[in-house]
Amino acid sequence: GAVVSQHPSRVICKSGTSVKIECRSLDFQATTMFWYRQFPKQSLMLMATSNEGSKATYEQGVEKDKFLINHASLTLSTLTVTSAHPEDSSFYICSASVWPRNTEAFFGQGTRLTVV
Amino acid sequence: AQKVTQAQTEISVVEKEDVTLDCVYETRDTTYYLFWYKQPPSGELVFLIRRNSFDEQNEISGRYSWNFQKSTSSFNFTITASQVVDSAVYFCALSEVGDAGANNLFFGTGTRLTVIP
Numbered sequence: 704g705a706v707v708s709q710h711p712s713r714v715i716c717k718s719g720t721s722v723k724i725e726c727r728s729l730d731f732q733a734t735t736m737f738w739y740r741q742f743p744k745q746s747l748m749l750m751a752t753s754n755e756g757s758k759a760t761y762e763q764g765v766e767k768d769k770f771l772i773n774h775a776s777l778t779l780s781t782l783t784v785t786s787a788h789p790e791d792s793s794f795y796i797c798s799a800s801v802w803p804r805n806t807e808a809f810f811g812q813g814t815r816l817t818v819v
Numbered sequence: 820a821q822k823v824t825q826a827q828t829e830i831s832v833v834e835k836e837d838v839t840l841d842c843v844y845e846t847r848d849t850t851y852y853l854f855w856y857k858q859p860p861s862g863e864l865v866f867l868i869r870r871n872s873f874d875e876q877n878e879i880s881g882r883y884s885w886n887f888q889k890s891t892s893s894f895n896f897t898i899t900a901s902q903v904v905d906s907a908v909y910f911c912a913l914s915e916v917g918d919a920g921a922n923n924l925f926f927g928t929g930t931r932l933t934v935i936p
Contacts, residue, residue: 737923746910746928747864794862798924808854808914808924810864 705731707799709811716787716818724782724814726797732777733799737808738770741794750795753780787818821846823913825927832901833935840896840930842911848872853887853894854912854924864910870894901934908932 706729716722726736735754739747751767753759753774761767769791771783780799784791796813822845832838844853855867868878870887878885882902886895898905908931912924 744931747924747926749923749925752923796862796864810856810866813862813864815862 705809707809707811709797713815718788718818719786721783721785722787724795726780726811728778728799735800736780737798738782739796789818792816792818821913821925823911823925823927825911825930827930829931831933835900837899838901840909842894844892844913848915850916852914855896856910858908903934903936906934
């Protein structure tokens with residue numbers, strides 16, 4: 704099956720700093736990547752959808768200036784949490800899909816972000 | 820609007836017991852996909868199954884089986900002879916197929932399964 708690699712798996716950062724999370728499709732070209740956030744003991748909530756070469760589409764309530772998403776190539780999407788605060792501490796996970804098999808979603812391993 | 824409901828928040832069973840995790844979904848689309856994922860404590864999502872809306876055939880994979888009933892909009896998951904390693908959070912998810920292809924997954928709230936040795 705397709706492999707999606709997410710890095711880093713864990714990160715601790717100071718409040719006010721920015722953190723970049725990478726999501727790579729290793730053996731396929733991902734036309735679409737999704738970013739989800741999961742708070743402790745809660746479900747996964749979609750934050751944004753990114754298509755290669757175009758601006759990301761953010762879900763309602765997600766600040767696009769705070770969560771910068773770049774999908775510059777068909778194998779890489781990045782999520783940058785800018786000016787992170789403790790309330791941004793969460794588990795972030797990406798998924799990727801590829802046309803025409805884009806009914807399948809391949810997930811990365813997730814990134815646990817802790818803002819202190 | 821789409822919605823996935825997993826009414827069971829937590830379930831505990833004794834090892835070797837069978838357990839069924841319920842999933843009820845809502846969608847206006849006629850073409851959609853249903854998924855089950857397992858999330859162990861490490862956090863990664865482990866894909867278990869994908870089923871499209873036109874295939875109501877039940878599926879069995881080892882100790883796992885799935886019962887898809889369009890009439891009741893349910894996609895239940897049964898683990899037979901449960902094992903301690905089955906302890907995890909299980910998510911049911913729905914994906915609708917839009918004009919541009921599949922969309923994102925809508926997840927249920929998850930069911931935390933604890934298998935007691």
